[in-house]
Amino acid sequence: MRKKTALKDIAERIGVSTALVSYVLNNQEEEKRVGKEIALKIREVAKEMNYTTNQIAKSLKTRKTNTIGFVVADINYRFTTGVTRAIEAECQKFNYTVIFGSSHEDPVRFAEVVNVLVNRQVDGLILIPVEKCEEQIEYLKQYEIPFVLIDRILPNVDANLIAIDNVSAAFQATRHLIRTGHKRIGMVTYKTTLMHLQDRKKGYFDALEAAGIRPDENLVKEIPDHHNEQHLNTCLDELMKLLPKCDSVFFATDTLAVNGLRHINALKINVPKRLGIVSFDASEAFELFYCKITHGRQPLEEIGRLAVNTLLDVMKHKKTKRKIMLETDFHIGQSCGEK
Incomplete structure (x- = not known):
């Protein structure tokens, strides 16, 4: 059976102390002021000698x-x-x-x-x-x-x-809809106490107010269940009945946007001719839609x-x-x- 490589073996091969090898392989070279060249050499030799840490022993010690x-x-x-x-x-x-x-x-x-x-x-x-x-x-x-x-x-x-900054991101998305000629902007979000979604709603309302557009609560739809697509479809049906009074929709998440676009497409409502769309976040599924979806993208x-x-x-x-x-x-x- 082949002997397992130890720190001492690496140290002897290079001609340095075991402590120095330990510092490098435990990512402490900067803290211990080990030179970059010697640190690189230690890592190369450790790899060459198939060195692996004994994680259980290490965790008991440190x-x-x-x-x-x-x-x-x-x-x-x-x-x-x-x-x-x-x-x-x-x-x-x-x-x-x-x-x-x-x-x-x-x-x-x-x-x-x-x-x-x-x-x-x-x-x-x-x-x-x-x-x-x-x-x-x-x-x-x-x-x-x-x-x-x-x-x-x-x-x-x-x-x-x-x-x-969810307020800023939602403000930017809603403002873009306004700047492209939309005035009756719906919002689809989740019914939740989570602050990030509350902030997106605030950004939406702030953008309307900044443009002098009176918010209409009938245009804001909150989905009570994250995993129930039927709730989303019902809310969208309610918004689509308001066409052309509702001329666009801001989706508060990419999941809502993807599922919402599927339903809007099934209703044969053309985007953007009859309805403008902005999604808060990106989705690979947008590439399958017949027009490029305007969206925010988180870093x-x-x-x-x-x-x-x-x-x-x-x-x-x-x-x-x-x-x-x-x-x-x-x-x-x-x-x-x-x-």
Whole structure:
């Protein structure tokens, strides 16, 4: 049986101390002021000698598992896919493995997944919060478990946060509809207490007010169930009955936009001739539609990168306080009658 490579073997091959090899392979070369050339040489030789860390022994010694828990709201969301990729890629740079779990937008499930990850002794958590999860967040704070929230704001919870400016993004989307000649703008969103969707509604109303357009509550439709497409179809049917009094629709999420466009297409309502459309976020499904959909686009890679780096800072320095609000990109297509 082939002998397993040890730190001492690598050190002897290069002619350096075992401690120096340990610093580099534990990503401490900057902290310990190890030169870049020797650090690169150590990594090359370690790879050449098929060195692998004994993670169990290492975690017992350092009280670290080099794992990060990531709890998403729903694995089916495009946001989840994009930001997960970014988080995993950034974690790999620092030799961390990501363990995933989904709450399915359920606070009970959220608490269960968080507890499982904590019991697995992850070094920290990146969380997409759900409605009524504040108690679980306070539990993490009480026991000083490092965590970062992303995407969704909990107004009554003081925590490190990486999110986007939802008010600004929704304002921009609604203003674009106004600038392309639309005055009777409907909005389709979810019925929820989650602040990020409340902020999108605020941005919609702010844009109407700024343009001197009186808001009409009949044009705002709130879907009570995230997973019931029939509710969405019913709300759209109500809006479509108002044509031409309703001349456009702003969808508050990409999922609503994709399912909504499917129903609008089934009703044979032409976009943009009879109805202008803007989606809050992007979707690969838009490529299948007969005209390019105008949409906002969240900076998923940046959110993931900042989330990981913020969490690593929290793990090193408990008192880290960071609240970063990013802007969305706005991609102009043809769904509002753009020239």
